[in-house]
Amino acid sequence: MFFAKAASGGIPRGLAESGPAVLSYGFRPFFLLAGIWAVLAMVMWVITLTTSFPAGGALGGVNWHAHEMVFGYTSAVLAGFMLTAIPNWTGRLPVSGLPLLALVLVWLAGRLALLAPDLAGLELSLVVDAAFLPALTVVAMREIVAGRNWKNLKILFGLLTLSTANIWFLASVYLGEDPSAAARLAVGAWVVLIAVVGGRIVPSFTRNWMSRHGNKKLPAPFGRFDQLSVVLLLVALMAWTVAPQGYATAALSCLAAAANFIRLVRWRGYSTTSEPIVLVLHVAYLFLVVGLVMIALSALQIVEYAAAMHVLLIGCVGGMTLAVMTRASLGHTGRPIRAGALATAAYVNVFLAAAIRPLVAVFPQHYYFIFSVSGLLWIFAFAAFTAAYLPILMSPRLSKRA
Incomplete structure (x- = not known):
């Protein structure tokens, strides 16, 4: 049995009396699984490219890789973030213990089903994977409504969009159609979520750090x-989803890039170079800007479509999720919020992976070498995160507050 208790200060949190620590809060199992899957999925993709290993079976290796990067890894991070943030928003107890384990098993079932869909049948495998994001949306909606936290209902639109994009992606594959528009919708939804949520936490965390260090020029x-x-970003990404090529998409993307670059500069991240766990937030947001520029160049057919997708997915989404996982894991387990050597190495490697991957278009004769280097950097990044944070995520909180 799992028993919850209220923490001092009036906000009930966590599990106190029994049950494994890893099931006491949503961030623990999902961040851990996200790190492990980020490594395993990339290893299997590299093996698939270089051998006859059939990752994805009837789904197809390319579709499997795209899906697991866009929906598999990211959905675990999103679940960990949502199940941890919602109790703070609502003052309600977190989803934990057996209900949390059930969600974890649904996510794991999706990963296993799509890795070898031929075993259970493609149709059943697609249904199994499609179940997780709607289940997470229902849980989030129940908690937000029960807590009467109406201002955060808007976050459900992001969850619904990602759920729709995943179902669209899987249906496209099943029907033999191109799933790239569904992937763009999902990446776009993630980027908008980062702009909205990151637009709150990046300047807030930066302001707190700068205030402690006596810096008077705050974000x-x-x-x-x-x-x-954010509006310009939303419009540009909608245009990219519907029409990835064309002057209109290029122009809107340039406008959104300029506005979001100015926004980033206003947060004064250049003053945080001595603290990697703060600086990483700004670098990840910078990749959002770079990704928009790449979308514009791709829309004009100056660079390949995949370059823009990978810059956004690896640098922006990968970088920001890594930043959030490292920071939240420390803060919610009662540890000092500082990036250790492994976390800092993870940040550097994921950004290098994002920077190197587009070079495939410049040096196509070295495709496999560049891809392998980028893939290895991604693997090193999340292996470092997993090695550093596995004991933290598996162990009880250091203080009484859960």
Whole structure:
């Protein structure tokens, strides 16, 4: 049995009396599994490219790789973040213990089903995978509504969009159609979530760090310019989803890139170079800007489509999720919020992976070498995260607060 208790300060959190620590809070199992799967999925993709290993079976190796990077890894991070943030928003107890284990098993079932869909049949495997994001959406909606936390209902639109994109992707594969539009929708949804949520936490964490170090020039507060930046970003990514090529998409992407670059500069991240766990947030957001520029160049057929996709997915989404996982894991387990050597190495490797991957278009004769280097850097990044944070995520919180 799992028993919950309320923490001092009035906000009930966590599991106190029994049960493994890893099931006491959503971030623990899902961040751990995200790190492990980020490594395993990339290892299997590299093996698939270089041998006859049939990752994805009837799904197809390319589709399997795209799906597991866009939906598999990211959905675990999203679950960990949502199941940890919602109790803070609502003051309700977190989903934990057996209900949390059930969600974890649904996510794992999706990974196993798509890795070898021929075993259970392609149709059943697709249904198994498609179940997780809607289940997470229902849980999040129940908690937000029960806690009357109406202002955060908007986060459900992101979850619904990702659920729709995943079902669209799987249906496209099943029907023999191109799933790239569904992948763009999902990556776009992630980028908008980063712009919205990151637009709150990046300047907030930066302001806190700068205040502690006596810096009087603090990040600009959230205002109308931030709202304009997010709107321009949303419009540009919608255009990219529907029409990845064309002058309109290129122009909108350039406008969104310029606005979000100014937004980033206003957060004064260049003053945080001595603290990697803060700086990484700004670098990840910079890759959002670079990704938008790459979308514009791709829309004009100057660079390949995959270059823009990988810059956004590896540098922006991968970098920001890694930043959030490292920071939240420390804060919610009662540890000092500082990046150790392994975490810092993880940051550097994931950004190098994002920077190197587009070079395939410049040096196509070295495709396999460049891809292998980028893949290895991704593997090193998440292997470092997993090695550093496995004992933290598996162990009880250091203080009484859960």
